[in-house]
Amino acid sequence: MLDFDYQRRTRIHFGKDALSKLPGELASFGPTVLLVTGGSSVKKSGLYDRVKSALAKAGKKVFEVTGVKPNPRVECVREGVAICKKEKVDLVLGLGGGSAIDAAKGMAAGALYAGDVWDLYQYKAPCKEALPIGCILTLAATGTEMNGNSVVSNLATGEKLGLVTPSVLHPAFSILDPSNTLSVPPDHTAYGCVDIMVHVFEQYFSRVEETPLQDRMAESVLQTMVENARRLKANPKDYDARANVMWCGTIALNDLLGLGKSGDWATHGVEHELSAATDCAHGAGLAVLSPQWMSHVVAGGPGKFAQFAHRVWGVEEKDPLKAGREGIARTKAFFKEIGAPITLGEVGAKKEQIADMAKKSVRNGKIGNYQPLGEKDIAEILQASL
Amino acid sequence: MLDFDYQRRTRIHFGKDALSKLPGELASFGPTVLLVTGGSSVKKSGLYDRVKSALAKAGKKVFEVTGVKPNPRVECVREGVAICKKEKVDLVLGLGGGSAIDAAKGMAAGALYAGDVWDLYQYKAPCKEALPIGCILTLAATGTEMNGNSVVSNLATGEKLGLVTPSVLHPAFSILDPSNTLSVPPDHTAYGCVDIMVHVFEQYFSRVEETPLQDRMAESVLQTMVENARRLKANPKDYDARANVMWCGTIALNDLLGLGKSGDWATHGVEHELSAATDCAHGAGLAVLSPQWMSHVVAGGPGKFAQFAHRVWGVEEKDPLKAGREGIARTKAFFKEIGAPITLGEVGAKKEQIADMAKKSVRNGKIGNYQPLGEKDIAEILQASL
Secondary structure, eight states, rough: OEEEEEEEOOOEESSSTTGGGGHHHHTTTTTTEEEOOOSSSSHHHEEEEEEHHHHTTTOEEEEEOOOSSSSSSSSHHHHHHHHHHTOOOOOOEEESHHHHHHHHHHHHHHHHHOTTHHHHHHHSSOHHHOOOOEEOOSSSSSSSSGGGOOOOOETTEEEEEEOOOTTTTOOEEEEGGGGGTOOOOOHHHHHHHHHHHHHHHHSSSOOOOOHHHHHHHHHHHHHHHHHHHHHHHOOOOOOHHHHHHHHHHHHHTGGGGGGOOOOOOOOHHHHHHHHHHOOOOOOHHHHHHHHHHHEEEEEEEEHHHHHHHHHHOOOOOHHHHHHHHHHHHHHHHHHHHTTTOOOGGGGGGGGGHHHHHHHHHHTTSBOOSSSSOOOOHHHHHHTTTO | OOEEEEOOOOOOEEEGGGGGGGHHHHHHHHHHEEEEESHHHHTTTSSHHHHHHHHHHHHHHHEEOOOSSOBBBBBHHHHHHHHHHHHHSEEEEEEESSSHHHHHHHHHHTTSSSSHHHHHHHHHHHHOOOOOOEEEESSSOOOOGGGSSEEEEEETTHHHHHEOSTTOOSEEEEEOGGGGGGOHHHHHHHHHHHHHHHHHHHHHHHHHOOOOOHHHHHHHHHHHHHHHHHHHHHOOHHHHHHHHHHHHHHHHHSSSGTTTTTOHHHHHHHHHHHHHHHHOOOHHHHHHHHHHHHHGGGGGGGHHHHHHHHHHOOOOOOSSSHHHHHHHHHHHHHHHHHTTOGGGGGTTOGGGGGHHHHHHHTTTBBBBBBSSBOOHHHHHHHHHHH
């Protein structure tokens, strides 16, 4: 196990009654709130009205950025930053899925930075401070509700970049009511489940030894996801399955599973290029790429893949490489079973885009740790995904 | 799953180099520090000198309470409270095992309370605030390094009481260097391992359904403990095993495993009476009582015990009650294997003390949730432990 530091500042309110904690949270912040929302689903469900009502009762002066798109755009973040600066916002409150929350985080960071907020995503300037962030989550997927990350796209430059902070972008509070995810349609439910599982993969597949608790906890999330994604495929209105998936999503990327290890985020790196090129949903892109990444690297380190196959999928094959390959095949079949895409064609990518995506993936050098990947490796992974 | 709230304020510094983070932490607090230590082991190891040197370099004015005993006494906590009040202490720094840290927490709480600190442990007054607490841990066991609990004994009244706060008594930082546990003698290593495992049991054995992730994470800790306690029995100087046990200890009682469930703390309740009566080590008392508690309640709810037997011990028996009983037998045999006591006689308790311990255990009514226990149940559990 490697040395590590760990702290999470976020207060989690989880369950059917979680929104009732909003007034108590709002009381801790100043009078001016920027509310950041995505599509129309929160309006249809009535959640938006309930949040607005709580804000009004708390006497808040509310500004809004609405219509944040999946793969949130830097232009939208800039719009929020301008409001924060002009109106002296005290709290940026994201309401929606990972996109709305990540956009809100970007606004909170940009508000206290003198230059263009895109600098922070490009790591041209360090992200040292941010306005307080609140989160009301409506999609189980990204884990943004309890981590310091924000991912934003810049269509002008064709970039999708992740700003990862140790703690600056931790939400002060996150309200996680699984009821708010009951209406997520089957495709996005599946993409969210894939996203959660791939977050676990990126931390699980590590060359660092002697991390048995972290490994088993990661396997715990994966086993729970397999069971509960299947339940949601059968019945999207299953509250308990939604609750289990939602809590898995938080644990999957609040960094707990990767402590003392070096993760491998190559699949996410390549997927960001795929999303930037096709605007596909992040989880959809991951479903295509993750099993192909596994197949590309398994021969160089089959032991961990065999453990994965044995413990998560109950594979009995003893030979590590054969067992590992069986685990990968089951993962791919599972993604397909729950309704996620498994080929590039399904997410709208074309063969001719492969060379450019591969090149951009390594713009800062080789990516990944389990096996560092160069441009040729990535082109091969993408080719195999066709 | 039940609704829950969760937040941990503690910053964890984990690993061989963790103590190097102390100066950075000290810089965040005012000039006056109360250092709280237990026995002589931290002096022998040189850790005490290193901490004192860091405090001196940071320009701190240091007061000390030394010689905190296992099952820390309220008189010692009062001594620290008096120093905190008189000297306007800014940080209470516990250095040692759970006893030194729990005493430090009591001092930090008492410092900001006008009455006698024992009131807080008796819940006669709410524990609303405390001085900042720092923790440098030298024994993997209680989990106090990342929770809001403190357990203190009052020999005058024969009470051992736990003050449980949602967040007031979270350490601001905890320094966890597994190297500092390498010299823990075999008996206390075993007691610590039992303590960690029983913390998991108390959260795992719950009647609340639909908590599959919490259950699996609990099983992850138990499996990791079984493997690594055995390694330490064979080689107490195994750094990796010490590290795995230390991190298990933190996860076992930072409340993560019990979220959305109702735990059962009956074994701890009875053990506090056993420790109060005999001054035995907490983990030693738990090793005696925990398998007997399991045997007492298994017939009333065998399903969870069967899951425990199947997943943690690899029991293949299908019948739930038979499987559950096999899991309990293996647990008891395991405690014996690693050198923990399994009878009351081994911890110095006598048959004649049973009636009094049973009576005191239910002074506030029945205890436990998996099966609420009255005085007669507890007398039976103690009788079976002879």
